[in-house]
Amino acid sequence: MENEARGTASAGVDRWLADRITAVWNLLTGRPVSLYAASVLRIGYGLLYLVFLLREFPHRDEIWGPGSPWTPALAHQLFEQTGWFSILTLSDSRACFELCYGLALVTSALFMLGWRTRVTSVLFAVVVTSFHARAIFMTDGGDNLVLLMSVYLVLTACGRRWSLDARRNALKTVRAGDAPERPRSPFTRQVRDARTTLTTTVHNCGMFVIAAQVCFLYGSAGLYKVQGGSWGGGTALHYVLNLELFRPWPAVSHFVDEHTLLVAVAGYMTVLLQVAFPFVLFGRLKYPVLAMLLGMHIGIAALMGLPLFSGAMIVADAVFLPDRFYTFLPHLCRRAVRRTDSSRPTPGRAAGPGAVPVQGGPGGARGSKHRVMLPPGRKHTAPEPASPQVPPD
Known part of the structure; x- marks a missing residue:
């Protein structure tokens, strides 16, 4: 019985390991x-x-x-x-x-x-x-x-x-959409499939290497800061803001440095974000972390005069956003444009509390009993109709 239990456990481990290897292989080549x-x-x-x-x-x-x-x-x-x-x-x-x-x-x-x-x-x-x-x-x-x-x-x-x-490629696909596909030999199909698999594998490995590089960069930077006494004491950013090499706008640096508590909190948050970044990538917490890192890099570019470094880091962080985020962006932009257009007044239509409504609108249809009261001394001038009116009885 004991040998059977060991054999069953070993078979279960082997099956689990085989499933994991298959999943990784499908992820790389799928x-x-x-x-x-x-x-x-x-x-x-x-x-x-x-x-x-x-x-x-x-x-x-x-x-x-x-x-x-x-x-x-x-x-x-x-x-x-x-x-x-x-x-x-x-x-x-x-x-x-x-x-x-x-x-x-x-x-x-x-x-x-x-x-x-x-x-x-x-x-x-x-x-x-x-x-x-x-x-x-x-x-x-x-x-x-x-x-x-x-x-x-x-x-x-x-x-x-x-x-x-x-x-x-999209134009080429549209042009060749109605044309019949030429028959290919089995060898040609195998070569094409092998090329596709190789290209997919190399691409996926490259993206994983980029993600690992960014994680290593943030993690090592955070752990390196933890070892320093100035970062632990919350005074590191104070010294940075007073270095002539990193003061493109001295007045702005001096103004920020006057807020001691804010500078200390920013230093602690910087260390916390960099150390925790590799551990929040597999949950929804990565989105607020990425947003805070974006603000941190914008601050570095503005206060320290390092636009190339900040831009490189902001672009590198984009590797952790899924494709559904980028495909949703055009819909979000179109929705914002539609809202902006709908909030603007229609050209030619008067706005304000004393405006006379256009004929044919609510209360302005033929046969309506509603009247528009005008101030004394003003004559009512009906707008020119857009379509022929029905003569009165």
């Missing part, structure tokens, strides 16, 4: 997950890097070009030690640098729009890596996150939604 979130990441990081390159356009030569204090020769020496590479160091010519900069702008724009995403995603990763490695001592956490995400997005199918590729 269908691509978070296609809208991947598109938001593509649009967000493409736009963010395009704005970044345009903002630094007047200073491009001092940062990445031949006129930089960190010369291409010094960059080559560093690359030999670190293994980095950059297309900006292939030549010392200014014309070559200007050409690379222009191609970087075009690549960022095309990647944001989703044009030939399979190719432009690789080119975008090369662009971000090259500019990051060329001025690696001038980068911060935002640049590092954009670099990682540009590499991860190469693995994803980030061009299947909200892109020029998606629009082209």
Whole structure:
């Protein structure tokens, strides 16, 4: 009896383990997950890097070009030690640098729009890596996150939604809808199915890696803050607000710093949100947490002058929103537009307590006994009818 019980328990464990493995395999290979979130990441990081390159356009030569204090020769020496590479160091010519900069702008724009995403995603990763490695001592956490995400997005199918590729495929499907499907050989169908499965698996793994990267970033940042005495004492943000490097608007920083209790509460909430973030992803509590993190990053961008870092984090948080959230957004926008249009007065219709109602409305139909009382001295002028009136009896 004891041996039978052990055998039954072992069979149950094996069955449970097999079910879990099958569930994970179906999750990875069944269908691509978070296609809208991947598109938001593509649009967000493409736009963010395009704005970044345009903002630094007047200073491009001092940062990445031949006129930089960190010369291409010094960059080559560093690359030999670190293994980095950059297309900006292939030549010392200014014309070559200007050409690379222009191609970087075009690549960022095309990647944001989703044009030939399979190719432009690789080119975008090369662009971000090259500019990051060329001025690696001038980068911060935002640049590092954009670099990682540009590499991860190469693995994803980030061009299947909200892109020029998606629009082209939809038009192609509509045009080929009435045409009869050509017969395919079994080998061709097997190759197509294998390609679809491989693409789906790589995309899902890429999205899971992106989510794990964001969780690791928040968790490690929160645990690192817990070890510091200033964060435990609630004075960390006070010191940050008084650093000249992070005071784009000193008057605003000074005004916020005067509210000591608010600054202390904000510091404790920052640590709590970052530590708890990886543990609230599988429940509804993640939505208020994401909203509070959005407010935190907006505050960092406004008070500390770190728009690139805040923008990179806000875009990264979008990976945790489900596709039903993004599909609901257009309906929400249309509903808001309809409400706005319905609240506006109709053109040509008078508004106010003393307005005369238009004929044909409530109380204004033919045969109605209701009269409109006008002040003495004013003549009643009936509006010109829109349709022929019935002559009186």
